[in-house]
Amino acid sequence: MGQERGDRMTTRRQGVRTRLTPDQRRAAIIQAAVRVFEGRDPAAVTFEEIAVEAGVSRALVYNYFGDRGGLMAAVYEQLLVELDEELSVALVGPLPPRERVRDAVERYVAFARAHARGWQTLAMLAATRHPAVQRARRERYERLAVVWGSSAEARVVVTGLMGLLEAVTLDWLAEPAVELARLVDLADDLAWSGVEHLVDEGIVAPGSGAEPAAPTDAAQPAAAVSPALGGL
Incomplete structure (x- = not known):
């Protein structure tokens, strides 16, 4: 009623x-x-x-x-719909694996910078231990892992890469110790060095799986959610 x-x-x-x-x-x-x-x-x-x-x-x-927790999970998913679409576009593109990873890193950093005022909120939501939030986080990683081949190894790779990029961008937004271009170079080097041998050995392959579907409850991309997530 x-x-x-x-x-x-x-x-x-x-x-x-x-x-x-x-x-x-x-x-x-x-x-x-x-x-x-x-x-x-x-x-x-x-x-x-x-x-x-x-x-x-x-x-x-x-x-x-x-x-x-249900509300926080919904906000977490909603804010990341656009970012995950950007990452998927980069990783399933026609470029060689090395360049796909670079493209994904560039898109991730650009998204974090454009949504700087809300990025800390996303990090706090991701760290929340409520079961609904953690379930949304796990489901997000599972969707992204599809792009890397849907294997158990792909899930580990996605978890590591997202953790790396989240930490790097959060620290840089709080205190930009290096120029933006240098940040991208460093994040890219870290990301690729962590997956290069896995790609070479065929354990994971960016773009080898189908493009993941958006969360069922996602109604609109993050950029449309709120003016509160304005750029720098």
Whole structure:
């Protein structure tokens, strides 16, 4: 009943009352959560704050996401849809493996830089121990591992590469000790040195699998989620 009432809520835009669908309402709540999470520990944010920001009832937020972890998992997935699409495009392209990895690193760093204000939020969400968030994180790695061949080894490689790039970009955004081009070169060298012999031996192969599908609940790419994730 609460969700039905919430779904009947409307938004006034330029004098026209627009009825929001359940998917639109869900996306609006995620947008509100991104704004509230920015610069804060997501685990310390209350549903009341998000409900107020979204202009809905606290009960409606619960109806859509179940608990705080469910909401954090939805935000985590939503923010990374565009990044994962970028990585997949790079890794399944026509270039040799060495150049594909370079392209993926460049896209990763560019995405982190363009979404600098929200990148710390993503890192905190990824570190959250709530089962729903960790499940979303595992499922993300499984989707990306498809591009590397879907093997158990591919899953390990993806986990290592994502951890490396996340740590490098977070540190650089907090304190850019080197020029951007140098950061990309260093991250690329680290990434390729870690997978080169695995590629040479045929243990993993970037682009050898099918392009992974987006998360089922992902309604829109990260760039459209919120102005709060603006560039530098």
